[in-house]
Amino acid sequence: MSKVNEVVKTKDGYSLHIVKTDKYKTNTLVWRMKSPLKAEEVTLRGLLPHVLQSSSRKYPSTTALRSYLDELYGANFFVDLAKKGEYHVMSFSVEVANEKFLKDSEPLLKKGLQFLADVVFDPNVEKGSFHEETVAKEKRNQKVRIQSVFDDKMRYANSRLVEEMCKGEAYALHPNGTLEDVEKSTAASLFNYYQEAIQKDELDLYIIGDVDAEEAEKMCEEIFSLQNREAEKADASNANTASEVNEFIEKQDVKQGKLNIGYRTNVAYGSEDYWALQVFNGIFGGFSHSKLFINVREKASLAYYAASRLESHKGLMMVMSGIDAKNYDQAVTIIKEQLQAMKNGEFTDAEIQQTKAVIRNQILETIDTPRGLVEILYHNVVSGKKIQLDEWLGSIEQVSKEDITAVAQKVNMDTIYFLTGMEG
Known part of the structure; x- marks a missing residue:
């Protein structure tokens, strides 16, 4: 399949x-x-x-x-x-x-x-x-x-x-x-x-x-008749590492605040723990059964939306949420707690299995369209790796709870950006 x-x-x-x-x-x-x-x-x-x-x-x-x-x-x-x-x-x-x-x-x-x-x-x-x-x-x-x-x-x-x-x-x-x-x-x-x-x-x-x-x-x-070339490679060595979390608050005429938090995952596409990072992200904030969705949005009713996504080739994770300005501190605290819970291994086997199933379905859905298939295959060109699709799906299946907890230790909060209304 x-x-x-x-x-x-x-x-x-x-x-x-x-x-x-x-x-x-x-x-x-x-x-x-x-x-x-x-x-x-x-x-x-x-x-x-x-x-x-x-x-x-x-x-x-x-x-x-x-x-x-x-x-x-x-x-x-x-x-x-x-x-x-x-x-x-x-x-x-x-x-x-x-x-x-x-x-x-x-x-x-x-x-x-x-x-x-x-x-x-x-x-x-x-x-x-x-x-x-x-x-x-x-x-x-x-x-x-x-x-x-x-x-x-x-x-x-x-x-x-x-x-x-x-x-x-x-x-x-x-x-x-x-x-x-x-x-x-x-x-x-x-x-x-x-x-x-x-x-x-x-x-x-x-x-x-x-x-x-x-x-x-x-x-x-x-x-097509073209000249051979030695294509230029990007210099990825200039990544900033923040010694402390930077915080930026910007005011505009907006009704709903936008709280976005950036993390350095220190893991890129194709590295050994990349598959564990995908499962980690799914449990943390990637899907509707994730910790961010349940704890920030459902339980605490703090956010209109709350989710995370990976930038696989840059080793970043972004959390995006929509909140009222008055809930800023509480929302940041709860988001921090969810990452800590991941580092402590506070998630169940059921969550792992559900996340793997959703990732699998997502990949299969993506390759259902020719353009989606090109997107998946092109990861190899960008990364210079040669990873087959069945290897990708197989590697996700193999991820253990220990792998997820280990990769969570590498994820560090880097920057908090909050776009809020003029008042308050």
Whole structure:
């Protein structure tokens, strides 16, 4: 059930990942570009996939590009940006119907791959610069995306916690960049950055669906010709370690306070105790049966929501909760008590079993969609590890109470950030 047959081939300049499966009616192609997060590049990189998505040399307007996708039996195309550990990752995804299910067998897989290559490698360029109007339009959109984080107080509080906790670390940067740098970006500076990224980024192509692997590989060799590269690695050695817990209180016109707490777990994806950390997080705050949910939200009725999540590639855990300002001290105290309870091993075998079952279901649910499957498989690219999915599920099963208590000792509270209303 959890067997995923991923074949990885090293090609000139990129890695090709083929997962042959008859689980989906479509074939999904995902092109990923990974580079270390850098303050001077983060805004340009945040803008780039959206500019590439708008038009290309072959499809010089968004209308032309979208109508070509309609010709491919309504193929889907979208871009995405993410921060994974100290890396900034751009994704270009195309989903096409599997030609096996069509009356007239159009070479849709090949056309999808060619479309991906056109968008990424043959952009809409005039006189050594991106198309001015396209860049102007996408700059406006980028500003809206950056502003939307400020308007959504839950996301804002999380973003501010990361900024304060990881000051001076690349991880503090927001994947969309800053408003002032969007302002400064030009069609020419963006095109210069694009050329650099194409030459230096670590590149991965995923093909997921009921495909003939050899045929798919041949198509890729015809369509993509790239230079070999030594992709740059992020420097993860500059992590801050706080000798005491830092506390930041920010006042804005908000009705509900946002209490966000950051912890250093000192455990990253693929390390020996990573699986124990996953189970620890599930019992502590990851799910609706967890200690935070039951003790902070249900028993003490202090929070509108209370949960924790891991940033696996950076070794962080974030607790997020919504509380009334007057409950601040009590909420912090109860959250601290829950971590102490985990360190003391105050949890039952039933909680361990329930958490393992939920983690297992969550993983299986994620790999039910092609994009979710790519997310899971891409952990190996970011971490430089080679962990199979069944190994992942098996390792979770093996985690003992001792393992969980041991990994809990490594988790230290680092920063408390509280966004509260003007009064009080």
